[in-house]
Amino acid sequence: MKRLILLFALLLGAAGARAQEGYVPAPENLAARGQFAADRFGVFIHWGLYAQPGQGEWVMQQKNLDYREYARLANSFYPSKFDARAWVRAIKAGGARYITITSRHHDGFSLFRSAATPYNAVDGTPFGRDILAELAQACREEGIRLHFYYSHVDWGRTDYWPRGRTGHGTGRPDGKEGDWAHYQAFMKAQLTELLTQYGPVGAIWFDGLWDHDSQPREAQPGIWGLYDQYALIHRLQPGCLIGNNHHLDPFPGEDIQIFEKDVPGENEAGFSGTAGVSRLPLETCQTMNNSWGYNITDRRYKSADELVRYLVRTASKGANLLLNIGPRPDGTLPEEALARLEEMGKWLAVNGESIYGTQAGSIPEQPWGVTTQKENKLYLHLFRPQPELTLELPGKVRSAVLLADGTPVSFKQKKGTVTLTIPEPTAATPDRVVTLEFR
Numbered sequence: 001m002k003r004l005i006l007l008f009a010l011l012l013g014a015a016g017a018r019a020q021e022g023y024v025p026a027p028e029n030l031a032a033r034g035q036f037a038a039d040r041f042g043v044f045i046h047w048g049l050y051a052q053p054g055q056g057e058w059v060m061q062q063k064n065l066d067y068r069e070y071a072r073l074a075n076s077f078y079p080s081k082f083d084a085r086a087w088v089r090a091i092k093a094g095g096a097r098y099i100t101i102t103s104r105h106h107d108g109f110s111l112f113r114s115a116a117t118p119y120n121a122v123d124g125t126p127f128g129r130d131i132l133a134e135l136a137q138a139c140r141e142e143g144i145r146l147h148f149y150y151s152h153v154d155w156g157r158t159d160y161w162p163r164g165r166t167g168h169g170t171g172r173p174d175g176k177e178g179d180w181a182h183y184q185a186f187m188k189a190q191l192t193e194l195l196t197q198y199g200p201v202g203a204i205w206f207d208g209l210w211d212h213d214s215q216p217r218e219a220q221p222g223i224w225g226l227y228d229q230y231a232l233i234h235r236l237q238p239g240c241l242i243g244n245n246h247h248l249d250p251f252p253g254e255d256i257q258i259f260e261k262d263v264p265g266e267n268e269a270g271f272s273g274t275a276g277v278s279r280l281p282l283e284t285c286q287t288m289n290n291s292w293g294y295n296i297t298d299r300r301y302k303s304a305d306e307l308v309r310y311l312v313r314t315a316s317k318g319a320n321l322l323l324n325i326g327p328r329p330d331g332t333l334p335e336e337a338l339a340r341l342e343e344m345g346k347w348l349a350v351n352g353e354s355i356y357g358t359q360a361g362s363i364p365e366q367p368w369g370v371t372t373q374k375e376n377k378l379y380l381h382l383f384r385p386q387p388e389l390t391l392e393l394p395g396k397v398r399s400a401v402l403l404a405d406g407t408p409v410s411f412k413q414k415k416g417t418v419t420l421t422i423p424e425p426t427a428a429t430p431d432r433v434v435t436l437e438f439r
């Protein structure tokens with residue numbers, strides 16, 4: 001059976017690949033790519049029924065919870081304090097320019113009204129409200145872009161067959177009700193809803209392809225029906241970007257490349273092993289503590305200073321940071337997350353010029369910090385105090401100032417090197433930025 005599906009997938013993949021080889025991003029799509037790259041900072045929201053047990057979004061898999069029993073969590077889904085506008089305002093004040101929310105994660109529960117399944121926030125819970133609709137409206141009002149995460153894996157649907165490497169302990173009958181074609185049709189129906197019910201969608205962020213990574217890379221588009229899904233999305237909203245967290249080189253039809261817990265090119269978390277860094281706009285997703293979904297015992301939050309420097313390091317590689325928050329079951333964002341957002345927002349309010357709309361810096365990472373650049377400016381991000389700095393720079397420097405307050409930085413330039421004398425810091429900061437302007 002598995003062999004047959006693989007053969008079928010390879011055939012479908014080959015046909016789809018031919019169609020996708022001719023993928024020419026629409027002008028709206030190219031403009032959206034530019035906007036996305038300029039945004040540089042987004043907030044990821046992992047939220048669903050799993051917030052209630054408070055052990056992260058993999059609880060169903062990790063504890064082998066029966067899919068029928070797990071689904072009962074929908075009966076107590078009543079996030080009485082959910083306030084989309086409060087979320088969006090806090091995220092915007094934190095300096096983020098877009099939000100990516102889990103419309104449906106691997107547990108299979110949809111946060112939005114869906115005619116394709118009653119297992120959703122509107123039809124399947126006492127709350128009865130469409131989380132995505134409320135968030136979309138708040139985002140529109142606050143002028144912040146909205147992206148949807150969409151899981152390819154499903155641990156609760158009986159038609160998800162053959163199984164991949166996860167979801168074997170959730171009590172589903174092996175294969176008896178399996179129907180991969182039905183599952184694919186279900187995903188297309190839901191994607192159509194996401195692209196037609198909530199106004200402009202900034203991006204669809206796929207996840208879970210790795211569930212079938214026992215099959216070769218070439219088989220993946222056919223297995224998942226990727227090219228069909230990509231064509232559908234681009235037909236419904238040409239400006240909607242497609243990203244897929246498959247940890248592989250991008251497939252045709254994808255508009256952004258995603259790195260999980262890795263600054264592009266580093267493979268620090270080990271997810272990006274075989275993926276090179278493409279020329280597409282790049283995005284690194286990262287947790288604030290060590291969990292994506294709400295985890296009641298996870299207090300290992302990175303400090304605000306570390307997070308600012310992580311954002312700056314991703315920007316210095318020409319990538320966006322998508323920083324995660326796992327809301328509580330009552331709908332509130334944890335105070336720890338809010339406090340960190342606030343600090344990041346304060347730093348960005350002063351130093352945002354060196355992040356938004358910039359490109360990777362021409363000087364690679366140094367013991368003192370990193371660089372970003374925009375037009376005729378090079379931003380030196382000093383992660384630690386640096387009284388004097390000598391750089392090899394071909395261009396002619398016109399001025400050097402501290403970005404925070406415009407204090408001049410004295411410099412001497414000769415034979416392709418610039419030596420800067422940097423005033424002593426008067427207050428603590430995670431990253432002191434010096435702007436060099438070139439002639």
Ligand code: FHN
Binds near residue numbers: 208260
């Ligand atoms: O399994 C998911 C996980 O729950 C989370 O959503 C992250 C976010 O990048 N992606 C998957 C793991 O690769």
